[in-house]
Amino acid sequence: MLTIDSLSKSFDKGKNYALEDVTFDLKAGHVCAIVGESGSGKTTLVRLIAGLERPDHGSISLGDKVIASLDKFVQPEKRKIGLVFQEYALFPHLTILDNVLYGISKLKNKKERAQEMLDLVGLSNMGKRYPHQLSGGQQQRVALARALAPKPSLLILDEPFSNLDAMLRTQLRNEVFDIIKKTEVTVLFVTHDTQDALSVADEILILQNGKVVQKDAAANLYVKPNTLYVASLFGSTIHINKNLQTAFSCPLKESCCHAIRNEKIKVNPSANDPHCEYITRAEVVKKVELGDSTQLLLKLESGEQLSVMTQDKNVADTINIGFNSKDILEFDHE
Amino acid sequence: MKRFVLAMAAFALLAACGNDNKKKDNSTEKEMVKDQVVNVYTHRHYEPDQNIFRMFEEKTGIKVKVINASADELIQKMKMEGKQSPADVLITVDAGRLSRAKDQGLLQSIESNILENAIPKHLQDEDNQWFGLTKRARIIAYSKDRVKPEDLSTYEDLVNPKWKGKILVRSSSNIYNQSLMASIIANNGEEAAKSWAEGIVANMARSPKGSDRDQVKAVVAGEGDLAIVNSYYIGKMLNSPDPEEVKTAKQIGLFFPNQEDRGTHINVSGAGVAKYAPNRANAILFIEYLISEEAQKVFTDANYEYPILESVEPVQDIKDWGDFKEDNLELNKLGENNKKAVLIFDETSWK
């Protein structure tokens, strides 16, 4: 459906790349989340796909048609891609209905289609209002209705929830994706929040410094991250460096990089626990009560510090910690 | 707001169309009745001139179309327009500019007995390329309280140290000063002219600024004792709508220098027929009309210039100053020496 091939973009004539050799494809009907920190190139990627920027190298195809390459460039208005901007970009001088009508003026039954869209996003009676009269969440839904009205083959959501607080965010995210599921459109969903990505995406693409680090189904990313960075994106992770290896007396392959998730570290394991091969002693530096669990900040004899979670309310000042060799994550490089 | 803008736009459209129509009218007119127009490039932007043009239109049915600008700009314009120039007649307020136009091949010789006979020989071009229309004298206005007219004699005498800090004169970019300097170069030579300019600068009451009228006012205000000014401005001040100006002008005395030798420097406002005049015959008719008695009367009565036609009496204000001896220098010399004059002004830092 969407095919990206070695796409590169630089804003300073090749000194730095905002996007470097990005290659991936996306199946029709799938929801793909693009996750990365700010500055990782997410927005550049989206603007390239939408046609708002031009690639310096590589190509983008939609279906079997090339829409951007070194020789060819299809104007954004001809691409039939829906885009919901981070700041919504509603036309401030048009009513809600006119905003939705805007992209479908050539349609025969445009009035019906626009109303249908407003019904879909639950704003049936708001058509005559102006954008500034709506709440942030409502504006968001108008932007969605407007983008869906022309029946795009691909819908891109660029950080649609980043301006909202946590409560509203979850609620709105569910609402929006309920609507999207009904339309069966292919979706590219840009976010810096892994919770957003995990909860709605079929697959997730991780960008770091303009490069694709990993693209996989949501579940695999947690279990088999490609890099330490990906691992830490989906839960706090401890890098098992040389010192830790010595502390736990667990020699590991030198050519690889290893890590363990905090939650996999067991506090005071029983001495002959078969699932806890590597054990060491640690001094409790600080306890933080977090409701039903407690966070312990520990100091090993070698001086390394790390933190673990435990359900146990009464831990001694010095404890044993350990983990299972199966839980070790192994990467080719950091 | 919208309506206001719409109205403005509509008005603009109308205005633009209006102009367009006028343009079309002009061109069709030009083709149909070609001999009914005369295009005048003039530096004389005086109200009375408009009346003379109107009188001419009524009398002959020839329409007078005018472009007003300084002579220098008009000459540059004609030069650039070349053969396509629509100008028929060039009028300036200074003979130097006319002779410059002649030198640059912008004027043509014409045969007209009327002009030939009516205008004194030294006030018209020897090749009949331009003709004087009115005369002005560059005279000295002095403070009646502080200056005895007996002490005044010539332009040359103004460099006498007794006038130190007493002389008022306007900037050297003014054409009347340039022509005065050109006449001094022609009469006394370049070296003498330069030391004359140095002497004047040394005697100046203040750095040159303002108009001729301002020099007169400065005399009355006591900033200096003598002002070098153009005669017709005094006439205008005496008839000013501002009573204060009339009062000022009445407080000064006038002196015509160099009466004992070559005569007072005079300059003419004059006209010539453009080299590529599309309406040559009308142009000649037009200039001939300008030296007719009725036109000459307007020049002197309303603009306080000396008529060039001897049969026309100057207006009373001017007549009161009495007759004087004119410097009969060939006026083309003013044009020839103009650039030298400007250079001398700069070198002697006469601003």
Added chain:
Amino acid sequence: MKQVGNKNEAFSLKTRLKRLKRDSNRWSVFTLAIVFFLALPIIFIGVELFSGPGETWSHIVRYLLPEYIGNSLYLVFLCSILVLILGVSSAWLVSRFNFPLRQQMEWLLILPLAIPSYIVGYAYAGIFDYGGSMNLLFRQLNLDFIRIDIMNRAGLAFVLSISLFPYVYVSARAFFLNQANNLLEASKMLGVGEGKTFFRLMLPLARPAIVAGLVLVLMEVLNDYGAASYYGVNTFTTGIFRSWFSLEEPETAVYLSALLILIIFALILFEKWQVRKVKFSSSKTNSTQIQRKRPKKSMQWLIFSVVFLPVFLGFVLPVTQLIYWAVLTASTVFDMQFLIISLQSFGIAITSAIITVFFALLLIYFSKWSTLLSIKNIARVGVLGYAIPGAVIAIGIMIPTLALDKWLIKMFGNFGIDSGLIINGTLIALLYAYAVRFLAVAYNPIESTALKVDSSIPDSSKVLGVGNLKTFFKIEFPLIKTGVFSAVILVFIDVMKELPLTLILKPYHIDTLAVKAFEYASDEMVMEASIPSLFIIFTAMIPVIFLNKLLIKK
């Protein structure tokens, strides 16, 4: 999935050329065409430079240039100080405090813009003249030994400052009104006093806005011809006229213009540099308006007098003098002809305003739609005309258009038609010249409002399948309307006041009020010049008030 080479080739010449081919669209071509059209007069002047200066160049360098440079720098320096004091203080006071007649003061402070500076110059010369009102007043008070001489450099600086300070006032006030509130509140919360808040916070923050206004003022100061020549102060511009006309050396005039243009470019670069250095314009405009303080009654009247002083000096006093003269001369000057000239002036000004704004829009949006980055920089070349004296632009226009006219006459001649001059001596040349001269006046307000429209708004229109042109008419134009109308009004006022260029290029039988006023004044009939001057002022005043309404509404 096939690999199409790697990104190491992305900036090789071959791929660059490929991209150039892909990205150059018709908008790039259109932009280049418009820039070329607008820069043509400047190019011709530039070409003249290669033919070398005239023979008097060394004479000028030796005797005149030091004075030109000295006077011009003196004016730039003194006007900067005066204009900053007048403009910034009044802008701050009307934005920050409540006092009697504050709302009236807001627009009265813009009115001096409606008077051409040479006319302010005439009026002040008349006021301080012997027999002028000031002199008469002193005589009444038996103080007539006091004579204030205004016709010198300092006087000229005063006249120019008092008539040009609104440029700084307008841009500083716009900043104070729209940007300042949050910061002001923050400063207040930190317990900082009024004076310190102004000098430590507001002044540095408003600097880019203030300097932008100041650069406009200085360009006008350097380009002034009417007032400087009347006051006998020799500057670059009077020097250009002198060497062109008195010395008959256009080539030397072009050389002087080139020097002047260099100075002005230095000013522009200075502005760009200082704006870049202080890039703290907040990206999102916080729309909360500034909260005005209401000081003690006595303080209020003090503020009122401080704010009223520039209005009085820049508008009330000169206009009163003009009205007095107008009463004295009305019977001889005023007739039907006058009404016609006024209408012609108005028509020409509004037509050229619309044309100029049209060009500015084309330039801004074509270069935006052209996806070549370099085009956007080239587009700015089109606004250079503002930095060039009107008389020089007039020469620059006459050279190419006359050549075109001659060619056209030849072409028509082949068909036996005598077409005459089609461009020169008609409105076409004049309107063309105005567009070249005043493009910057239209460009800047439009560009600044266009920048305020978040790029995601036109982007989302395009993504919704609407092309550039339609997006412009349906989305962008409604959003930048205020900028466009401000631009129309500003160009309108400038054209109403414009003199040297109009003198040279105006067609037959069309007069403008400015030309009429200058004709009288140059013939030492300053009193008679008062009526056309007043007509200019009142025709320009209406849109000035209208402009202020627009700014307030924003």
